[in-house]
Amino acid sequence: MGEFELLARVRERLPAGGPRLRVGSGDDAAVTVPGGATATSVDALVDGVHFRREVASPRQIGHKALATALSDLAAMGAEPGEAYVVLGVPADLDEDECLALLDGMLDIARSTGTDVAGGDVTRSKELFLALTVVGHAAHPDDLVGRGGARPGDALVLTGEIGAAGAGLVLLQNQDLSADPAFSAPIEGTNDGSTNEMGAALLSRQLEPRPRLAAGRALAVAGATAMIDVSDGLGADARHLAMQSGVRLRIQAEAVLLAAGVREVASLAERDPWRFALGGGEDYELLATLPAKRIEEAKRAVREAEGIELTAIGEAVAGEGVEIRLPGGEVLEPEGFDQLD
Amino acid sequence: MGEFELLARVRERLPAGGPRLRVGSGDDAAVTVPGGATATSVDALVDGVHFRREVASPRQIGHKALATALSDLAAMGAEPGEAYVVLGVPADLDEDECLALLDGMLDIARSTGTDVAGGDVTRSKELFLALTVVGHAAHPDDLVGRGGARPGDALVLTGEIGAAGAGLVLLQNQDLSADPAFSAPIEGTNDGSTNEMGAALLSRQLEPRPRLAAGRALAVAGATAMIDVSDGLGADARHLAMQSGVRLRIQAEAVLLAAGVREVASLAERDPWRFALGGGEDYELLATLPAKRIEEAKRAVREAEGIELTAIGEAVAGEGVEIRLPGGEVLEPEGFDQLD
Numbered sequence: 001m002g003e004f005e006l007l008a009r010v011r012e013r014l015p016a017g018g019p020r021l022r023v024g025s026g027d028d029a030a031v032t033v034p035g036g037a038t039a040t041s042v043d044a045l046v047d048g049v050h051f052r053r054e055v056a057s058p059r060q061i062g063h064k065a066l067a068t069a070l071s072d073l074a075a076m077g078a079e080p081g082e083a084y085v086v087l088g089v090p091a092d093l094d095e096d097e098c099l100a101l102l103d104g105m106l107d108i109a110r111s112t113g114t115d116v117a118g119g120d121v122t123r124s125k126e127l128f129l130a131l132t133v134v135g136h137a138a139h140p141d142d143l144v145g146r147g148g149a150r151p152g153d154a155l156v157l158t159g160e161i162g163a164a165g166a167g168l169v170l171l172q173n174q175d176l177s178a179d180p181a182f183s184a185p186i187e188g189t190n191d192g193s194t195n196e197m198g199a200a201l202l203s204r205q206l207e208p209r210p211r212l213a214a215g216r217a218l219a220v221a222g223a224t225a226m227i228d229v230s231d232g233l234g235a236d237a238r239h240l241a242m243q244s245g246v247r248l249r250i251q252a253e254a255v256l257l258a259a260g261v262r263e264v265a266s267l268a269e270r271d272p273w274r275f276a277l278g279g280g281e282d283y284e285l286l287a288t289l290p291a292k293r294i295e296e297a298k299r300a301v302r303e304a305e306g307i308e309l310t311a312i313g314e315a316v317a318g319e320g321v322e323i324r325l326p327g328g329e330v331l332e333p334e335g336f337d338q339l340d
Numbered sequence: 341m342g343e344f345e346l347l348a349r350v351r352e353r354l355p356a357g358g359p360r361l362r363v364g365s366g367d368d369a370a371v372t373v374p375g376g377a378t379a380t381s382v383d384a385l386v387d388g389v390h391f392r393r394e395v396a397s398p399r400q401i402g403h404k405a406l407a408t409a410l411s412d413l414a415a416m417g418a419e420p421g422e423a424y425v426v427l428g429v430p431a432d433l434d435e436d437e438c439l440a441l442l443d444g445m446l447d448i449a450r451s452t453g454t455d456v457a458g459g460d461v462t463r464s465k466e467l468f469l470a471l472t473v474v475g476h477a478a479h480p481d482d483l484v485g486r487g488g489a490r491p492g493d494a495l496v497l498t499g500e501i502g503a504a505g506a507g508l509v510l511l512q513n514q515d516l517s518a519d520p521a522f523s524a525p526i527e528g529t530n531d532g533s534t535n536e537m538g539a540a541l542l543s544r545q546l547e548p549r550p551r552l553a554a555g556r557a558l559a560v561a562g563a564t565a566m567i568d569v570s571d572g573l574g575a576d577a578r579h580l581a582m583q584s585g586v587r588l589r590i591q592a593e594a595v596l597l598a599a600g601v602r603e604v605a606s607l608a609e610r611d612p613w614r615f616a617l618g619g620g621e622d623y624e625l626l627a628t629l630p631a632k633r634i635e636e637a638k639r640a641v642r643e644a645e646g647i648e649l650t651a652i653g654e655a656v657a658g659e660g661v662e663i664r665l666p667g668g669e670v671l672e673p674e675g676f677d678q679l680d
Contacts, residue, residue: 022377022480026583028415028567029379029475031483037362038378039369042472044426044460075368086384086426086470120384120470130426130460130470132382135369145367227368243366 006095006121010102017115020081020136030117032082035136039143041072047090047127055171058097060206061129062104068230069131070112070210071283075228077144077219078135080212082117083109085131088124101129112212142219149225149244149288155313156294158214158285158301161233162261162272165279167205169264170198181263197260204258208283213304218287221297226287232280234333237321240286247318248288252277253326254312273325278333288315346435346461350442357455360421360476370457372422375476379483381412387430387467395511398437400546401469402444408570409471410452410550411623415568417484417559418475420552422457423449425471428464441469452552482559489565489584489628495653496634498554498625498641501573502601502612505619507545509604510538521603537600544598548623553644558627561637566627572620574673577661580626587658588628592617593666594652613665618673628655 011025023031045065047053056064066083073080085105089098098121109116114133137143170177182198211228218226227240233255241248252273265272289297294311301309323331350365357364363371385405387393396404406423413420425445429438438461449456454473477483510517522538551568558566567580573595581588592613605612629637634651641649663671 023483023485027485027487028412029381029418029473029483031416031480031485032378032380033376033480034374034378036373038372038374040372040422040424040458040472040474041369042424042426042458042460042470044428044462044470046428046462046464049463072368076371078369082380084380084382084472086382088384088386088428088468118380118382120382122384122386122468123389124386124466124468126465128428128462128464128468130382130384132380132424132472133369134380140362140371140373143363143369143371145363145371147367 006098009099010121013099013102013106014116015110017117018113021115021117025118030082032117035079035138037137037140037143039073039076039078039135039137041069041133043069043131045129053127056206058100059104062101063108063207065129065131066105066108067208067210068283069133070108070114070212071228071230073133073135074210074212074215075226075285076135077142077215077223077226078137079216080112080114080133081136082115082134083131084117085119086129087119087121088126088128089121090124090127093127112210144219144223144226146225146227146240146243149240149246149315151246151315151317152291153224153288153315154291154294154311155248155250155315156287156289156297156309157255157312158211158305158309159307160256160258161229161282161284162276162279163201163204163258164208164281165275166261166264167201169268170201171205176264176267179267181267182260201260201264205281208281210283211285211305214301214307215285217300217304218285218289218297221289221300222293223287223289226285229282229284229286230280233277233286234321234323236286238333241319241321244315245319246315248313248315248321250313250321250323252323254310256308256310277323346438349439350461353439353442353446354456355450357457358453361455361457364455365458370422372457375419375478377477377480377483379413379416379418379475379477381409381473383409383471385469393467396546398440399444402441403448403547405469405471406445406448407548407550408623409473410448410454410552411568411570413473413475414550414552414555415566415625416475417482417555417563417566418477419556420452420454420473421476422455422474423471424457425459426469427459427461428466428468429461430464430467433467452550484559484563484566486565486567486580486583489580489586489655491586491655491657492631493564493628493655494631494634494651495588495590495655496627496629496637496649497595497652498551498645498649499647500596500598501569501622501624502616502619503541503544503598504548504621505615506598506601506604507541509608510541511545516604516607519607521607522600541600541604545621548621550623551625551645554641554647555625557640557644558625558629558637561629561640562633563627563629566625569622569624569626570620573617573626574661574663576626578673581659581661584655585659586655588653588655588661590653590661590663592663594650596648596650617663
């Protein structure tokens with residue numbers, strides 16, 4: 001099947017766009033009516049670097065690619081608008097796999113109210129994806145960057161972390177995933193041999209969900225800075241601290257670990273805190289906000305996304321990040337993978 | 341050099357953004373204040389498919405990638421706004437080549453008033469680029485799609501065509517480029533062995549310029565449909581005819597051929613008309629508009645872009661495209677490469 005035919009079949013699958021989208025795929029450009037401000041983020045994913053076709057299905061690859069791109073919009077507190085998709089298709093990815101990949105994207109597009117408004121398909125030696133996502137807000141000041149944290153702000157985190165990293169360990173290690181703690185055939189999981197807890201961990205690794213509703217709720221509740229946890233809590237806290245010019249103090253004990261994370265860390269002979277704080281890809285949101293607005297923000301996140309918001313520390317004058325472990329030890333991650 | 345270091349060096353090179361750009365590269369997303377409508381286009385380019393590193397320098401590859409992406413905005417009559425750049429960098433593309441590639445983009449960004457507002461860099465097996473460009477207009481109706489041509493409209497074309505195709509022939513054929521018609525060392529050309537005419541043809545192939553000012557002028561002058569000539573005049577006329585539901589009649593004799601095109605076609609033993617009408621990548625604009633506005637549009641394009649606008653045919657009821665050659669023969673291109 002040639003590129004033109006594939007593009008035509010892709011276009012057939014695209015649902016009608018929302019009210020912002022005036023002209024979709026098929027013209028020189030998509031035409032949209034944006035909000036008063038737009039947030040635009042670009043992500044590239046390459047087979048063998050960002051995902052592995054051996055362990056993730058095409059549908060999962062498509063799902064995760066768009067979900068993680070949208071997570072950047074969640075971290076801005078933006079309303080999701082449009083996605084533009086570039087696919088580099090190698091000879092060994094057949095038509096059905098291409099369309100399954102697209103279907104994975106369309107699942108997450110539908111559930112988040114995102115229009116897939118355009119794209120391009122090309123031949124390539126390896127499978128790659130480049131995603132551009134555009135989010136909207138009424139005014140630029142409604143969007144939350146990484147640079148606005150101030151000393152005295154509270155540091156909050158949505159949901160639980162460590163699950164995506166634990167899922168990755170299970171995927172990469174047959175022995176661990178066969179452990180009674182996680183095994184027992186469950187339909188719909190990647191290897192058909194995990195129990196409910198194992199399946200949940202794999203799902204967090206292979207099919208993450210962007211916290212778009214929580215991001216908007218946090219923006220409204222006065223978040224001064226926000227970032228999504230993609231590189232790991234320690235590394236992403238550093239990004240936020242650097243751009244805001246503050247020091248972030250994190251009480252590890254306050255951080256909620258997902259079910260199964262301690263068990264996986266134990267089986268992998270890793271310290272559960274270092275494992276959870278260093279592992280990336282949880283796509284939870286880390287934000288700062290005035291301490292007096294914590295309760296309002298907790299209620300808003302619970303209502304919007306059905307998950308907990310936890311106060312895990314504070315911003316103080318200075319720079320960098322310090323993480324106080326339950327035993328009293330204090331870590332100061334310097335690099336991107338220091339904790340991992 | 342790692343990806344983070346390369347990204348940091350790339351960011352250092354980015355000039356300050358224009359008034360629309362509130363937050364540029366380095367946060368979760370770029371923040372812009374758009375116009376009342378945006379036109380967004382995505383293009384992917386892969387080494388060996390869309391360009392060849394053997395004949396194009398990194399700077400030329402970067403230039404052409406952004407120029408051709410912006411050409412889609414020209415074809416909408418949009419004001420250029422932001423570009424987002426994804427680079428897949430193979431092991432044999434060194435740091436200086438990466439930065440030269442970026443410099444080629446920054447040249448064209450500067451000369452067109454485009455902000456490079458974000459991007460991503462990743463390792464890959466082969467060099468690939470994915471470009472997202474965003475253009476602006478006050479209102480969606482100010483943007484010109486492919487679907488608005490009506491029977492009775494005149495068909496107009498900016499500039500001259502055939503040069504990019506002729507340049508490609510010269511690049512691919514050492515014997516032809518050594519012909520006295522084109523040879524003689526000229527500084528700054530790719531192989532250092534072409535005269536002024538040859539250099540102009542190579543430049544149209546390797547360093548095209550998007551007709552952004554002409555596109556906006558045509559939109560204001562009442563263009564009902566517009567497309568950029570990327571696949572070839574015959575093929576792009578077909579796209580426009582199909583989406584508008586009209587038949588386009590083209591008088592080949594009225595089409596301006598660039599200097600040197602007849603000579604290259606002759607040396608390559610090709611019919612000059614079939615060669616020029618079938619060759620792509622000229623990035624001129626093909627548009628329809630009410631016949632009574634032709635003179636106004638000609639003046640506007642001359643003032644805005646310094647090039648000629650030529651009436652080359654008309655839209656009539658029906659479908660498809662017919663091209664009347666000077667000898668009286670009538671071609672009806674059916675496929676994308678029928679004329680080539």
